Amino acid sequence: MENNFNHIIKHLKQNILKNRTCYGYEKEEQQIYDLLERTLDCGESNSALLIGPRRCGKTLLVNKVLEQLQLKDNFQTDCILVKLNGLIHTDDRLALKSTTSQMQLDNVVDGKVFGTFAENLAFLLECLRTGDKCKSKSVIFILEAFDLFCSHHNQTLLYNLFDVSQSAQAPICILGITCRLDVIELLEKRVKSRFSHRQIFLLPHDSQTSKSDALEDVLRKIEDYLRVPEGSVKLKTNDTLTKQWNKSLTNLLKDKKFKNVIQRLIDIDNSESMLKDFLVKVIFQLNGENLTVDIFQKQLNMLEEDDMIKVLQDLTVLELCLIISMKHHIEIYDNNPMNFEMIYNRFIKFANANAGVQNFQRAVILKAFEHIQGLELISMLSNTTSKVQKEYQFFKLLVTPRQILEAVKKSSGLPTEVTQWAHSSLT
Structure with missing residues (x-):
């Protein structure tokens, strides 16, 4: 029985990780398909940008x-696919070298390997421009992280690619x-003039649907990812176990507590990649044959844990007191920057007013302040000059009052006065 259940787990992991269904973007998918297909079948040159927030599925x-285009009989014979990434190909030379290699043109002229960027570019463009429109192979360029290519010197590669796409070659x-x-x-202006200005936007699902509709969409995705096909020979498991799994999934999707958990997940991040990551981690946590709300709740709790709160919890009492002083400062002065002297005076005022709080020498407090800076809980303002004494250099706080209060709440052994001070009104 355990071996059969392992087959189900293996199937689910593959279904989640290899699933390429793009929920809610059917229209945009068709636009891209039509654009590339016209280049493949009709020899039409064009350019476009696919724009959307990170992790939305671009x-x-x-x-x-x-993958759909590669299933066509003429793709391998009539098309060349070139993929470039702005994070990898950090200048035009690297991008051009990769392009030449992917087009299998680097050694075609008497075994000569071109050394300079100018020679490579001239040769590549000549290969793209020669031959007539009907007989030449189509070339599809996919430029990932396109904005990074815009930072290349003179945008030479972009200019020439757009120039070729605009011509009838x-x-x-x-x-x-x-x-x-x-x-x-x-x-650049000269590059912009050769771009078609066709833009395809992938808008986040939560900007297009209501809260209830977004929940129903995610529940439908979860069902698609986690439902196991019954009677599948490839699955190598019995129907009884499969039916039991699917029944537990159906019951789970109707559970009100489960819907609350998924709604919380949506509020954190409604991206497709987040949902997949979450479900894979849930699958790894399974130790029985049924899905339960508790497994999802446990995984959500782990997701909601704030790493910054953990860092704050590990601070000494003195360092946490300085952080609380900073919290009061930004609340009083509307997030204005602060320096060591301001925070030092605020802490000393608090320590003198509370006998249960230990006072420290100025040098010790300065050392604690520097440690807080080293942990990147505060950062120096960029306009602060190095000539200013370190006690008077301005900083901004990088943690929120909510994170500070949560850390104080979870910290054990704090003096009562410190806890009360953290929750007190502005002083």
């Missing part, structure tokens, strides 16, 4: 479309993927 969507399609809404403004 790359997943493009890869799904490419070899069919070429350039699809840039980016999370920058202002990416058009990053293009």
Whole structure:
């Protein structure tokens, strides 16, 4: 029985990780497919940008479309796919070298390997431009992290690619993927003039649907990911166990407490990748044959744990008192920056007014302040000059009052006066 259950777990992990269904983006998927298909079948040159927030499924969507195109009989014979990434190809030389390699053109002329960027670029463009439109192979460029290519010197590669796509020579399609809404403004004027200005936006699902609709969408996804096909020969498990699993899933999806857990997950992050990560971790936590709300709740609790709160909990009493002084400062002065002298005077005032709080020498307090800076709980303002004495250099607090209060609540052994001071009104 345990071996059969392991087969179910293995199936679920593969179904979650390899599932390329792009929920809610069917229209955008069709737009991309049509754009690339026209380049493949009709020799149409074009350029477009796919824009959306991080982790919304841009790359997943493009890869799904490419998989569909690769099923066409003429893809391998009539098309060349070139993938570049702005995080990897950090300058035009690297991008051009990779492009030449992916097009299998690096050693085609008497075994000569071109050394300079100018020679490589001239050769690549000549290969793209020669031949007539109907007989040349189509070239599809996928530029991941497109905005990073805009920082390359003179945007030479982008200019030449867009220039070729605008001409009536070899069919070429350039699809840039980016999370920058202002990416058009990053293009130089001469590059912008050769871009088609076609933009496809992937808007977050929560901006298009109501809260209840978003919950129903996620529940439907969970059912798709976790339901096991009954009677499958490949699954290598008995139908009784499969039916038992699916029944537990059906009951779980109707459970009000489970819906509250999933709603909380949506409030944290409603991205497809977050849901997949969450479900995979849930699968790894399974130790029985049924899904329960407690397993999902436990995983959500782990997700909600704030690492910054843990850092605050590990501070000494003195360091936590300085953090509380900073909390009061930003609340009184509306998030204005502070320096050591301000925080020192506030702490001393508190320590002198409470006999149960130990007072420290100034040098010790300064050392604690520097340790807080080292933990990156505060950061120095960029406009602060090095000539200013360190006691008077201005800092901003990088943790929120809520995180500070939560850390105080969870810290054991704090003097009562410190706890009360943290929750007191502005003083």
